[in-house]
Amino acid sequence: MSDFHSIDSRTHVRKYLYVFYSLMVLTVVTVSVSYVHLPFIAALIVALIIASIKAALVAGYFMHLISERKMIYALLVLTVVFFVALMFLPMLHHSDPGMVG
Template sequence: MSAHSPDEVKKEIKVYIGIFVALMVLTVLTVAASYLDVAIAIGIVIALLIATVKGGLVALFFMHLKSEKVLIYLSLFIMLIFFLALMILPAAMQANTFQHNAD
């Protein structure tokens, strides 16, 4: 964050309150969505989408990632690559099992 004049900080506080309201609305939406009569796969996609939006709001505004320095973005980018690899692993293993069964 750059220099903080009192006026800027007061503006920021208003943004924080707005984000708080948005997070609450999204929490209600997440719970409501779980009662939807949809297939489990679609349910997972909906839940993850809402969670990602909520997580994004926290990271961008509360953690100030919307205006951070390049080195932090770079560190998180490297983390993201490893994180995605970690998340793809189970899917890859499943695909391998399917292939194995097909053979």
């Protein structure tokens, strides 16, 4: 239970519906773009940007991250840092110019 009680729940519901419509539109956009067959890097960038916007909408509004407590933010920042390490350090292993094997 949080401060949401005091806020008029109709504005809430309206907000959720807007997010829902945006997600639908973005889904259609990302699928349409995929039919264009852009060069791989361009397609990757477009797809990831759209996915990130969708993810931000879900996390921000459905999961109320937009008005969450500091401790949750701290936890998520920590997780993201480790996630990035896990994602990129092994890749560095394979693309290192000084690689021997």
